[in-house]
Amino acid sequence: MDRLDREILGILQRDARISYRDLGVRVGLSANAAADRVRRMRREGVIRGFTVVVDPAADTRGGLVVFIDLTLRQDTTNEEFEQKAAALPGITEVVHVTGEYDYLVRARAADPAALDTLLRRLKREAGVAQSSTRIALRAAGRPPGGGLP
Template sequence: MDRLDREILAVLQEDARISYRDLGVRVGLSANATADRVRRMRRGGVILGFTVVVDPAADTRGGLVVFIDLTLRQDVTNEEFEQRVLRLPGITEVVHVTGAYDYLVRARAADSAALDVLLRRLKRDAGVAQSSTRIALRAAGSPARAASQR
């Protein structure tokens, strides 16, 4: 990765829906050259995908947004866990982290009963030994949005 790749990544993190033409203008490349670089980074595993992040205040689906810290059972590998957890309904993000827990999972549940079912399935089906759950109350906004409002 060079300086241009890092610039492209920074712009995509602000706006993953930007056109190749506009992205190219921002980093000083043609649309085709920009598209080629993005495709190369996707093939190389630098860009894993594009995620839609919705402000919870604007989300009309309702329900709970939760963050779950997880520790895996000794008999479960990271690869097994990742394959299993991504099959569970409501899981929106899975991040391998450092610290006291193995993973941080972001999920959506319709209500506390659905959250209870999800937590039980994480332990039974995905190999989780221990969990700690936090419920999102509201979002203060993203750093990118705050910067754009200055």
């Protein structure tokens, strides 16, 4: 990866919907050259996908948005957990993190009973040993660049 690749990644993190033409203009390349670099970074695994970030205040589905810190049981591999957790209804993001917990999971639950069911399923089906759940009360603002990194 060179300076241009890093610059392209920064732009894509702020706006993954930018056209190749506009991306090229911003980094001083043609649209084709910008597209070639993005395709190469996808092929090499530098870019693994694009995520849609929805502002909770603009979301009309209702319910609870929750953040769940969790630790895996010793007999559960990361791959097993990621596969099983991603398949559970309501889970919108699974992030492997450093620190006290193994993962941070973002999820949506219709109500406290649905959240309880989700937590029980994470423990029973996905190999979670311990969890700590926080409920999002409101989105206080947007980070620079308009979205999550």
